[in-house]
Amino acid sequence: MGDQALRAPGDVLVHLRRARDHADRCYAEQVDVDSLAAVAGLSKYHFLRLFKATYGVTPGEYLSQRRIERAQDLLRATNLTVTEVCHAVGFTSLGSFSSRFRAVVGESPSDFQRRYAAGAPHIPGCFVFMWGLAEKRDPAIEEKHDEPTPS
Secondary structure, three states, X not given: OHHHHHOOOHHHHHHHHHHHHHHHHOOOOOOOHHHHHXXXXXXXXXXXXXXXXXXXXXXHHHHHHHHHHHHHHHHHHEOOOHHHHHHHOOOOOHHHHXXXXXXXXXXXXXXXXXXXXXXXXXXXXXXXXXXXXXXXXXXXXXXXXXXXXXO
């Protein structure tokens, strides 16, 4: 039993990777376990169990870690406020963002940003949003672009 109970079978692993890749691409959007399970083509509870066994974290923890990693990048490289970064990476509450950031990084987002503020120039926030580097995507608009045009 041992090792095989700790990870997903090879034929299911590709489905878990697809869901993980989806979480990586869409971290700033409202992604939930149901949508990730649907991307993987698995039932919600089977997906949860296999994802945790394979990657060592739940899908929610993985998504949260991904958002915090992106927040670190934005706090280091831009002049966005902590609130703007919070919303740009997909958190809806500044309080939950700050507490999760502190739990993962070991310091508050503002302390982290202050530590990196000295020295290097930062990308202005207007460029970040103008170029879509921190903007949420609208899936309805993207679907319209994917549809073939009638000829």
